[in-house]
Amino acid sequence: MGVFVMPSLGADMAAGTLVEWLKTPGDRVEHGDIIAVVETDKGAIEVEVFEDGIIEQLLVSKGQSVPVGTALARIGGTENIPSAAPAQTQAAPLKPATEPPLSQPLATVAPPPIEASSLRASPAARRLAAERGVDLASIAGSGPDGAIQLADVETASIGPAKTGPGLDLTAMRRAIAAAMARSKREIPHYYLMHRIELSRALEWLDRYNADRPPPDRLLLSAIILKASALALGEFHEFNGFYESDHFVPSKPVHLGNAIAIRGGGLAAPCIRDAANLPLAELMARLRDLVARTKRGQFRSSEVADATATVSSLGDRGVEGLLPVIYPPQVAIIGFGSVERRPWADEESLVVRPVMTVTLAGDHRANDGHRGSLLLRRIEQLLMHPEDL
Template structure:
């Protein structure tokens, strides 16, 4: 059970993504664990076989409990026998501590005996420490007898404080998800700017006629427009898994919410397309409040079928977002700003909003993406129908 923060004592294994006996390769998601920070996918960093599952779904175990045993390829074992001065333990999913390595991803990294260079030696203590800290023994210069690597060499190669970025759990979750997205997902990007004067005027009139607690923000309108548009563009709403793209049966828009002082979460607003603007605004308000207090539900974290990221009124013109795996699309909205806008032969000043789409090219193509963005713009032109 990887540690995802100094305050984390235990986690629940939600499900195994691989079966016992299945071959696993570097980068595979092997399990999902639930912590008080949300559901986190656990990746494996070595090739091998998932020899034994030690924890069953639903079990809550303390940080450091081995979740599974992974055995390396045959040649690894022989390499070990040749070079280890004592029989090396079977590489197991290690027991990282808060101060071990770089967060959730690296925490599952098995010992790196497979990279041991020909002829180099390490004591068992050094080997153990290296595996705990995720150090590649091949890169360590030994100062022991005959140039063997001793514990002190590992300590010098990786002083505890220096190798341990004190990342907040949320930052680690972002790092894991975004690294995976950039590694695995062939993104394509589209952008389009709309004159949103219809939506802005409608919103001003609506808000003038309603008491403070019943007013709306433009963000509620853009979310609803995305949800309605997605009904005709199912290839952007769903998950990309081992068997390819699977469209979702409902539209749960993940809403990127920035934490003050850094960090980000994108929990779902369930069935976004079925909510009225007033309901959507209430849900958005509730969700933002809870996310910033750290109180969102794991279903809200694991359920989004697509994500929307809005920069709000203090942002910039546009953003080029990164898809949250296993989703296949994310839509970004820049800040609305007055711009010179051509209308037939004249130029007028209009409030302009730039929408961007990052989508997974394995699931969709740019032509359909362009139609989706245009549809969203068209829906914002008739805000009374949202």
């Protein structure tokens, strides 16, 4: 028997609110199935299960806010359960003596709260709407089945935010502030910058897209992500987590992507195993991830599993950026805009498309020498996009 707990979905997440159960007692689940929706400061997140089995009991009811690590459900093994067992059959609750020790006490399922309105909205969204005088009926929800989320209320909020002393930060802004403050307080950052000439990459991209319809075309961002993921896979000291005073490298590269969320805020969900994805598949996943993240919808593994992050402000016309590492990661790579600049080509001075790439590294896990080799490797990969 396993216990499904409230996951940690961010460096400074302390608790989450259960918005909805997508499975009921008696349902069979498999690794990767979405079984619940949890609301955090960054929106509603679909939470996956990481074992096969049968839902034995739901331990937290809809609307409850519980700390990270609290048991949400119990999942039994399938070895003694017939495969044709009806989904509506609920297993008898286990006796307390058979329960495994938990870091948090098991909560008792209470009857679902009676909604004051037929509108589907998370508790946090209702509270914020009441505080800001927003009519929930006027909001089109972006959550599961049209549920209204915190981000939807933020977008529809009445009146400008306060400025100056006593700045009224949103919940998401507070979460970002806490994570970034922790990063700058705990992580000894160092920064490197390198300019890359992109003629070959852009010419190859034009040829690749020439005979393809728009939905099948690649963007430069896909090539950048693939080159970054491959380089990180070679330089393991930049890919992983610094926890408990030591660095734990990760073999797969789950590449986080800094994405602006609709209504304000930022999230960096990851594309899993990005180094091993074909470019077309990587582009398809990136499109899907960006679309969902802008609505504040992403999965728990996309939030919690990123081993390194890429941030780009090139579409905003920024030449370069000095990003802040998201703990417990140990590196973040920044990409600026593509600009036409003078470039020394052998004995000639020519104009070429150039992009500035930056690296923020954690000096506890890596150093500038290896960081410079990492940036150089990204350049080499972008010089041969046909091999990506």
